[in-house]
Amino acid sequence: MARNKKTIDYLNQLQGKGYDKTHGLFDLYYKWKEKSDIELLSKFLDLLWSEVDNIRPKLGIATYNTFRGIALEEFIYESLNKFVEKTKFKLFWNDRILTEEFYIFEDGAFKKYPKYKAVDLTIGTREDNQIHPFAIISCKMWYGADTLDSDRSVFDNIRNRYPSVFGYGVCMECNVKPVSLISAQRTGLNIYNFEKKNQFKDFIDDIKHNLQEIDK
Incomplete structure (x- = not known):
């Protein structure tokens, strides 16, 4: 952590x-x-x-x-x-996920330059000092259009490298147009607004379900 x-x-x-x-x-x-x-x-x-x-x-x-x-x-x-600690995965808090690697020819040799994205919470595994995400979770006190767009961009960057990763955004308050939320969900970023009844339970149940599915 x-x-x-x-x-x-x-x-x-x-x-x-x-x-x-x-x-x-x-x-x-x-x-x-x-x-x-x-x-x-x-x-x-x-x-x-x-x-x-x-x-x-x-x-x-x-x-x-x-x-x-x-x-x-x-x-x-x-x-x-x-419940994550009872699975094969670990939960990482405020760690970075590798999204890209660039190779640039310098001083007679190719040098590798990695690019990372910081994520609030990640369910995944760590190998060779790199986190391989199963799911990423962004936690926001308040969701607006700009913060949602930012999270979508981060999720898209990570998914380019890890196509099967699950994406979640959770918040205590949401001021985003329904069409934007639907668009985010269609691209794989699931938004849960805890201001609404049962949204926290639905969020937990969704992650539990996905963890159970991978163990089948």
Whole structure:
């Protein structure tokens, strides 16, 4: 797992800055981490948002925004790893996937220049220090047209090298036209908006189904 800073680190930082409501955040954090309950995560994120005027000055704008995004990533990581770790695959957090290799003739010899794409979460295997993805998951607090287009581009680049890879985009809120979501799904990028009822369960069930299919 490449992610070095987790939700607990931001909570400890916030507590160290003198924020006096960390108890409620710690309590919710431990609960959603253990139970993989999307409602508990939503309450945690809502509390961070309702306290934005008190929290952001202590952490800074960039750190505050990163904090919320990391919480979502960690929630998905913990939820997936409960069953991924029982398969032949591993779950990678914030690792890079090789998408292209260029060979350029320099100084009398060909030199290899690899090109990578960073991915929030990857289900796959690691061989020769390279991750071979079975599925990639992009985690967004909010999906807009630009972020969806960016994720589609990353997915297309990775799929060019790994044609059978599954692509997922998950979010807590989505402001994208239905036609764009349909277009993304037709090209293989499945979008799940956890703001809608049962979308988290559907996301988990979809990945479980695909993992079971490959073991048949």
